[in-house]
Amino acid sequence: MMYEGKTTRVALIGTGFVGTSYAFSLLNQELVNELVLIDVNKEKAEGEARDLNHGLPFGAPMRIWAGDYPDCKDADIVVIAAGANQAPGETRLDLIDKNTAIFKTIVSSVMGSGFDGIFIVATNPVDVLTYATWKFSGLPKERVIGSGTILDTARFRYLLSDYFNVDSRNVHGYILGEHGDTELPVWSHATIGSRPIMSLIKDKPEAKEDLDALFVNVRDAAYHIINRKGATYYGIAMGLVRLTRAIIRNENSILTISTLLEGEYGLDDLYIGVPAIVNNNGIREIIELDLDQTELDQLHHSAKTLKEAMKPVFQH
Numbered sequence: 001m002m003y004e005g006k007t008t009r010v011a012l013i014g015t016g017f018v019g020t021s022y023a024f025s026l027l028n029q030e031l032v033n034e035l036v037l038i039d040v041n042k043e044k045a046e047g048e049a050r051d052l053n054h055g056l057p058f059g060a061p062m063r064i065w066a067g068d069y070p071d072c073k074d075a076d077i078v079v080i081a082a083g084a085n086q087a088p089g090e091t092r093l094d095l096i097d098k099n100t101a102i103f104k105t106i107v108s109s110v111m112g113s114g115f116d117g118i119f120i121v122a123t124n125p126v127d128v129l130t131y132a133t134w135k136f137s138g139l140p141k142e143r144v145i146g147s148g149t150i151l152d153t154a155r156f157r158y159l160l161s162d163y164f165n166v167d168s169r170n171v172h173g174y175i176l177g178e179h180g181d182t183e184l185p186v187w188s189h190a191t192i193g194s195r196p197i198m199s200l201i202k203d204k205p206e207a208k209e210d211l212d213a214l215f216v217n218v219r220d221a222a223y224h225i226i227n228r229k230g231a232t233y234y235g236i237a238m239g240l241v242r243l244t245r246a247i248i249r250n251e252n253s254i255l256t257i258s259t260l261l262e263g264e265y266g267l268d269d270l271y272i273g274v275p276a277i278v279n280n281n282g283i284r285e286i287i288e289l290d291l292d293q294t295e296l297d298q299l300h301h302s303a304k305t306l307k308e309a310m311k312p313v314f315q316h
């Protein structure tokens, strides 16, 4: 569907903190030729397009404009970052009603354009809204992807790299589950330079306590940041561009995204964060890790929490 030399278009819906940080990061990575900005606040989208365009002489040629839903027709990817964000003290699941209602309109407008590409969803609660996008759009599950725990996994790798003083790109480990309060770390498969982290700290009980605290900082990172600056956006923006690159460049990259489970991990009929291989068809394959019993129980608890939260909206 997408290849070098062809015009590639991303349509971004929602030009708030997350959307515009994504746009700025996309512009700097020279990944696509066209970026259309869509927001219910048209003035905001227009202002952002002008500002971004003024950076082009310092980067590479690209067409950026404030547009509308018909522009989604020729988009390879539609990224949705529209809707309410968490106020201080609010959980992601508290946003379910308002953002599902917004998504009904957005997704039907995108599909009304004739769009036939891949959706990337970032709006919270992201697992629920990706499920909603899949249902409302009627697209195959492979082509509806949520950012899931892509950011949480990045936070995990960054904090571990800081703790062990090793480049975060050499730290491998995943956060699975809800992008939210019930997510879990997969310690049984976390490694640095192929060495399992659990073996590295085997005889150091204080290090285990440090790592437990480190995970709490991963899980609660959004609260810590929102209390200090009102919103989080740079990390997720980089994660969304990473996902865009895996799709556009057909990278077959393993990323922890939100995808529909149909029996994997003993779960079905929900979108939740797990590692998967991503290429230009969307999700190529879900990776089923051999979790230990505690991790599997935590994943099932996370899934149950999501399903409970979705019940009033989707009558599960």
Ligand code: NAD
Pocket (backbone or CB within 6 Å): 013, 014, 015, 016, 017, 018, 019, 038, 039, 040, 041, 044, 081, 082, 083, 084, 085, 086, 095, 102, 105, 106, 121, 122, 123, 124, 125, 126, 147, 148, 151, 179, 231, 232, 233, 236
């Ligand atoms: P924001 O308030 O800055 O921006 C939201 C934008 O959506 C605004 O420009 C608003 O006008 C627009 N909008 C609202 N309703 C719309 C509609 N019906 N159609 C088109 N546009 C509409 O919020 P933000 O900080 O950019 O956050 C956006 C979302 O991303 C939130 O739900 C937030 O929780 C989520 N988020 C997700 C992650 C993640 O890891 N997935 C990380 C950070 C934030």
